[in-house]
Structure formats: structure tokens, C-alpha cells
Amino acid sequence: LAKTTQPISMDSYEGQEVNITCSHNNIATNDYITWYQQFPSQGPRFIIQGYKTKVTNEVASLFIPADRKSSTLSLPRVSLSDTAVYYCLVTPNNAGNMLTFGGGTRLMVKP
Amino acid sequence: EAGVAQSPRYKIIEKRQSVAFWCNPISGHATLYWYQQILGQGPKLLIQFQNNGVVDDSQLPKDRFSAERLKGVDSTLKIQPAKLEDSAVYLCASSLVGRKLGNAFFGQGTRLTVV
Structure with a gap:
């Protein structure tokens, strides 16, 4: 499985756009990039997944360059409730459906 | 749709005692995972099932965990x-x-404290 590297922590202010970058230099052809969000005292929650280029949903956008060695999770206009830990995972596209978490990025949104 | 149910939510035991956690997955989900999350760290996979077969238990401390x-x-x-x-x-x-x-x-988890 490809190893992921992301910043340990980030600070932001309400209303700003936040971009969290994850590097995954050894990503394989069949791997997807998946992001999870975890609030205190809760289990992680799936937020977005992509293979290449750009994916957008109601929560976030995911940007993946052509070489797929990195990805950027973009959170538009964050609020205090976006304070959480964000995990970047490389997930193999096979029936094993393995989910390996790293240390994540602790995002603190300030008023 | 009902979520993943876990019980108990909290458990405090003394070292050398035994403890059990229960999980009921979402109906129809064939894959079930157990993770251990130590404070300040990301979840670590202990075991993964597909139906009732084990897919991966390489990080399960089998001398004490089952x-x-x-x-x-x-x-x-x-x-x-x-x-x-x-x-x-x-x-x-x-x-x-x-x-x-x-x-x-994911379920909400069981917080275990061993004293």
C-alpha cells in the first residue's frame, strides 16, 4: 500500500478556504484517493474520493494532478464546525477494500 | 438507514481482566473492520472480515486479542x-x-480505559 504524508496540523479562520495537501509518491495504477473526516468522540466519516483530475461534492473538492503523486482536499469557506482531523488514504481498487489510516491533519478553525 | 452499532460506549477495567466489545454492521455490508485508535493517533486496523472470513489480521496481537x-x-x-x-x-x-x-x-466506538 502507498504511504501517505500530510501536515500534522493547520490553523484557519472562519470563512477562509482551506487546502490540505497529501503526498502519495508510490500510488499504484489501480489505487484511489479517499479522504475521511473525524470529529472528537466520533468515528471517521467518508467525505470524498477520486482517481484523477477534480471531484466536487457538497462538502469538499478534491484535486489530483496528472501524476497522481499528491492530492489536495479543498474546504470552501470553513466554519468552526469544520474543526476536525482529516485523513488522506490510498485505497486499492480491489475486493479487499483495505483502509489504512495515517496520522491525519488536525484542522483548527478559529473565529 | 441505521448506522453501525457498537456497545458498550465506555468501559473501565483493571489490567489482566478481560473485556469484549460488540459490533452490528449496516445491513448487507459484507466487510467489517475493527480498528484501535490511541489518543492523538490515526485508527490502526486490527482485523478485517469479509462475510465471516478473515481478510487481514496481521496487526492483531493474537496472544491477547481475538x-x-x-x-x-x-x-x-x-x-x-x-x-x-x-x-x-x-x-x-x-x-x-x-x-x-x-x-x-464507522460506529461511535468503545472507549476502553485499563487501570
């Missing part, structure tokens, strides 16, 4: 005997097979 998923539905994780370093949140998750790979649903 897990089963009889009939391919709910699952039990047991620790016997517990050590101080087992203090953590134990998370159960489930997912479909073959669709939306990487999209797993």
Missing part, C-alpha cells in the same frame, strides 16, 4: 488479559464489497 464474526453479520472483539497500553477507542466499521470501495461507515 475476534469473530459468526454468520457473517455482527462481530465481537475480545481482549484477554488487558494491559495498560490497550487503553484506546475501539472502532468498528462496515462497507459494501465491489461498490464505492473506500467508503466505510
